Amino acid sequence: MKTRLKIQVRILILLLIVSASLSLSAQKIPLVYGVENTGAKFTKPVLPTLEQLPVIDPLTDPFAWSDGKGRSTKFKNWSKRRAEIGAEIQHYEIGKKPDRPDTITASFSDGTLTVNITENGKILTLTSKITLPEGKGPFPAVIGIGRGSGSLPAEIFASRGIAQIPFNFTQVMAHNQKRGNEPINKLYPELVSMGAYSAWSWGVSRLIDGLELVSKELPIDLKHLAITGCSFAGKMALFAGAFDERIALTIAQESGGGGAAAWRVSQSLPVKVETLGATSHVWFQESMFQFADKNVSKLPFDHHELMAMIAPRALLVLGNPDFVWLADESGYVSCRAAHEVWKTFGIPDRFGFSIVAGHGHCQLPKSQYPEVEAFVEKFLLGNTSANTNVTISPYPQVDYSRWFDWWGKGKPAFKKN
Numbered sequence: 001m002k003t004r005l006k007i008q009v010r011i012l013i014l015l016l017i018v019s020a021s022l023s024l025s026a027q028k029i030p031l032v033y034g035v036e037n038t039g040a041k042f043t044k045p046v047l048p049t050l051e052q053l054p055v056i057d058p059l060t061d062p063f064a065w066s067d068g069k070g071r072s073t074k075f076k077n078w079s080k081r082r083a084e085i086g087a088e089i090q091h092y093e094i095g096k097k098p099d100r101p102d103t104i105t106a107s108f109s110d111g112t113l114t115v116n117i118t119e120n121g122k123i124l125t126l127t128s129k130i131t132l133p134e135g136k137g138p139f140p141a142v143i144g145i146g147r148g149s150g151s152l153p154a155e156i157f158a159s160r161g162i163a164q165i166p167f168n169f170t171q172v173m174a175h176n177q178k179r180g181n182e183p184i185n186k187l188y189p190e191l192v193s194m195g196a197y198s199a200w201s202w203g204v205s206r207l208i209d210g211l212e213l214v215s216k217e218l219p220i221d222l223k224h225l226a227i228t229g230c231s232f233a234g235k236m237a238l239f240a241g242a243f244d245e246r247i248a249l250t251i252a253q254e255s256g257g258g259g260a261a262a263w264r265v266s267q268s269l270p271v272k273v274e275t276l277g278a279t280s281h282v283w284f285q286e287s288m289f290q291f292a293d294k295n296v297s298k299l300p301f302d303h304h305e306l307m308a309m310i311a312p313r314a315l316l317v318l319g320n321p322d323f324v325w326l327a328d329e330s331g332y333v334s335c336r337a338a339h340e341v342w343k344t345f346g347i348p349d350r351f352g353f354s355i356v357a358g359h360g361h362c363q364l365p366k367s368q369y370p371e372v373e374a375f376v377e378k379f380l381l382g383n384t385s386a387n388t389n390v391t392i393s394p395y396p397q398v399d400y401s402r403w404f405d406w407w408g409k410g411k412p413a414f415k416k417n
Helices: 002-028 075-094 154-158 183-187 196-213 232-243 263-268 286-291 293-298 303-308 328-344 366-381
Strands: 103-109 112-119 122-129 139-145 163-167 220-230 249-253 314-319 351-355
Touching: 075 196, 075 232, 075 286, 075 303, 103 196, 112 196, 122 163, 122 183, 122 196, 139 196, 139 232, 139 366, 154 163, 154 366, 163 196, 163 220, 183 196, 196 220, 196 232, 220 232, 220 366, 232 249, 232 303, 249 366, 263 293, 263 328, 286 293, 303 328, 314 328, 314 366, 328 351, 351 366
Parallel strands: 139 163, 139 220, 220 249, 249 314, 314 351
Antiparallel strands: 103 112, 112 122
């Protein structure tokens, strides 16, 4: 009995040491960054043609280097690996997100932020009517796509003293772009093939640039910015959060295919959903559609890696399985896979998902308020006691691990039952 007790005590001590070590590691990992892209200086990976790309049937390994020479789960290497994923997504899916132009001016007057971006001798203007709480600030803020809080209830933010900043995306590119004829095309005529999600992500980053430029007049806490949107705007929020590390919290609501859902998993579902071949052509670059149907397994990435680009920052994914087109089962598998990245870095509470039925599209039900409020409390207001360990779904029967069980074990293959 004494021997067994000694073993149990040793195990308990070991667990406490490991727990303390993980806690200290998490404290060293930033919640947000002061620059748009920490990996901007890394050399781009080799980007093979469709014919040169290998077939990978399960989900791609987010820790594996693009050149196929090993992998790294060390956080110190994540910025470089994240930059590789970003380069692949731009090359094969959305087109290049333009760099920050040298000439940007901004002003704040009568409650409106105005940002003027000059490139190629042309000017693009962004405007945003900002809702500020009472007081002096600085205030944490949410960038809502279309309106100040996106499709989330404004009260969640207003009641907590959080500023609301609408992103008027049509000032950059229309919902259904006419290639080459959008406002951003005047600045970058050579990027006529760019997808909307590249353009809109660029626009969000330029809006944040504007917030930085008027920080003395507009009291926004730039270390506590969130972004949110629903449906096509949920995809937009996800891409914007992935490609700008100044965003501390991303809330992607009902983003469907091209958002949280993984293209590979969606292709495998027995119901009609938003697969790569069925999504909108104007939202992505046309060349992406070479990966439709049987070629989807040749993509060198998938959307669990788009979500993983947000790590180590915070991400909450909201789903609605009543709308089959959204492919929420695929989104669930993709979320489980993405979560492995946050878990590996010892920060699992910075990622969560809530897939809940019984409500209209882009209509947050009362049952999902607690999840949203917890992420807002913790990552915009610094309330560390908020419980963000959120993994809610109606898919207990889905064997999600089969899609990524192979990571770190050699050749990509589904595990055998």
